[in-house]
Amino acid sequence: MASADLLRREEEFYSSLFDSAKGDGVKSRSQMIEKKIEALEDMATRVELPLSAFCSTGVGEWDAFRSIDMDTEARLMQSMKQSSEKHKIHVDQDEMIALNAWHRIDRQTREAIKRNFLPELLEIYEERVRTFIEDTVSKDALVLNVQDPFQRLLLHGVCEFYNVTSTTMSSVRDGKPWKTTMIKKRAGTGVPSKITLVSFLRMKKNGSQ
Numbered sequence: 001m002a003s004a005d006l007l008r009r010e011e012e013f014y015s016s017l018f019d020s021a022k023g024d025g026v027k028s029r030s031q032m033i034e035k036k037i038e039a040l041e042d043m044a045t046r047v048e049l050p051l052s053a054f055c056s057t058g059v060g061e062w063d064a065f066r067s068i069d070m071d072t073e074a075r076l077m078q079s080m081k082q083s084s085e086k087h088k089i090h091v092d093q094d095e096m097i098a099l100n101a102w103h104r105i106d107r108q109t110r111e112a113i114k115r116n117f118l119p120e121l122l123e124i125y126e127e128r129v130r131t132f133i134e135d136t137v138s139k140d141a142l143v144l145n146v147q148d149p150f151q152r153l154l155l156h157g158v159c160e161f162y163n164v165t166s167t168t169m170s171s172v173r174d175g176k177p178w179k180t181t182m183i184k185k186r187a188g189t190g191v192p193s194k195i196t197l198v199s200f201l202r203m204k205k206n207g208s209q
Helices: 004-016 026-045 059-066 070-104 107-115 119-134 149-161 197-205
Strands: 142-144 164-173 176-185
Touching (some): 070 197, 107 149, 119 142, 119 149, 119 164, 119 176, 119 197, 149 176, 149 197
16 A cells, blocks of 8 residues: 555646646656656555565564474374374264163163153163262162152163163062162173263254264
8 A cells, every 4th residue: 555645646646747838848848757757666666565474474483384394294184183083983982882782771661761851860860870880899789769660661771771780679668569679780781881871862862873
């Protein structure tokens, strides 16, 4: 962008370039035009040009950018790619483990869980079961007293998801029927799935599965 002085000089030049020179001859007029051309050329050398991005970059930063080793750059890009792929594989494996655990639940229970999704209740059961699985010292069995039939069905579903056994026994307490569910680890019971049953169901609901 030209400065204010530059614009003023340019305006004066164009306004007077073809004016008649009173009292002057053709020679004087030619000299005047020549001076105007010289003035125009002088203005052209003073036009302010915008700085490039490289000009605004520090010398050290620009030198570092220019001197990047191509092999180092390739190794860096490969490392970033492998890290991204490992993360994706890890997530996919967790999802596959959760999917297999979900299919371990019998079909009727799966339909009941999906039809009447009660995340707060399921999370309570999951927390108790996961804690029981992770406790490798003090507990051989987890005993829960769930009297509502549907809630007990959800509990059995949670147990199947985490690959533990659940057996409900009937007794009488204060003259009324009483249900007690005993949960035990199987030989194949391993570390709990990183993706909980509630998280898995929410993923399915959102179309992630």
